[in-house]
Amino acid sequence: MQTEKVINHIVTWLKEYATKAKMEGFVLGISGGIDSALTSTLCAKTGLRVLCVEMPIHQHPNQVTRAQEHIAQLKKRFANVTDVRVDLTPVFEEFKTEIPPTTDDSFLDLSLANTRARLRMTTLYYFAGLHRYLVAGTGNKVEDFGVGFFTKYGDGGVDLSPIADLMKSEVYQLARALQVPTSILNAAPTDGLFGDSRTDEDQIGASYDELEWAMQMQEEGKNAEDFGDRERIVYEIYTRLNKANQHKIKPIPVCNIPPNLKE
Structure with a gap:
């Protein structure tokens, strides 16, 4: 960098x-x-x-x-x-x-x-x-x-x-x-x-270095089965939290009303 x-x-x-x-x-x-x-x-x-x-x-x-x-x-x-x-x-x-x-x-x-x-x-x-x-x-x-x-x-x-x-x-x-x-x-x-x-690691169960690695692996399309014991655990922690917290990561959903319902 x-x-x-x-x-x-x-x-x-x-x-x-x-x-x-x-x-x-x-x-x-x-x-x-x-x-x-x-x-x-x-x-x-x-x-x-x-x-x-x-x-x-x-x-x-x-x-x-x-x-x-x-x-x-x-x-x-x-x-x-x-x-x-x-x-x-x-x-x-x-x-x-x-x-x-x-x-x-x-x-x-x-x-x-x-x-x-x-x-x-x-x-x-x-x-x-x-x-x-x-x-x-x-x-x-x-x-x-x-x-x-x-x-x-x-x-x-x-x-x-x-x-x-x-x-x-x-x-x-x-x-x-x-x-x-x-x-x-x-x-x-x-x-x-x-x-x-x-610490954050106490709460999450993985260090930031490990989470960075997992984030990269997900972007490359890897699966938990591709890794050894500790790497698999870290990858599963990352993917579980990433999925569970999409309500934070994504923009607030808006309920769009069909125009015909407003007529």
């Missing part, structure tokens, strides 16, 4: 999009992870205003530390970057007191995790509306179009997606070139939605 040219291409794309939309800059959540670190740096390089928002909800201390380290570094490097911290823990806890109890808690943890992501999306759009900013998405290609590892109308609720055509390995290449803090480069990827230290 021609790293510098890709960086310049994304930065130009971001700036042109915002200018044509007559918007003043970008807002995004900073999680302490590699994707938000790269995206915020790319936005900063446009020269337009960038608001980095911390939105902890029972966040693991390591994630908070990494997020704060990145924001401090970014503000030191770019005069157009500002930040704000919104502690959403009390909002989340109050929400839990208002919802009715459930008799089946099989999906309770996942539903509450997705609620965290949607509270953050609402917060970002508050600032976007306040300052005429665009909400910049931080999803990469494997997450957004491979396994659908994001929350619909949570971290998936954005105005534009600058790194969604980059594999996770390519995200790391660009992040290293842009001097993202070493602590973030070395940290295991996590969505931080469960209030503990579980």
Whole structure:
């Protein structure tokens, strides 16, 4: 990959999009992870205003530390970057007191995790509306179009997606070139939605390198029977998630009414 040219291409794309939309800059959540670190740096390089928002909800201390380290570094490097911290823990806890109890808690943890992501999306759009900013998405290609590892109308609720055509390995290449803090480069990827230290690999059952491989194999028309034990397991994980999450990956379906029914 021609790293510098890709960086310049994304930065130009971001700036042109915002200018044509007559918007003043970008807002995004900073999680302490590699994707938000790269995206915020790319936005900063446009020269337009960038608001980095911390939105902890029972966040693991390591994630908070990494997020704060990145924001401090970014503000030191770019005069157009500002930040704000919104502690959403009390909002989340109050929400839990208002919802009715459930008799089946099989999906309770996942539903509450997705609620965290949607509270953050609402917060970002508050600032976007306040300052005429665009909400910049931080999803990469494997997450957004491979396994659908994001929350619909949570971290998936954005105005534009600058790194969604980059594999996770390519995200790391660009992040290293842009001097993202070493602590973030070395940290295991996590969505931080469960209030503990579980990683993306813990949840998915495969690493991003493995998922990239599986995505390529699917594009080449391979089948699970073509592989050995571990590869078969990874391929089956990928294809299962890809199929199950098509409702996230594909555009929202529209029920088209036949013209004769409207007469």
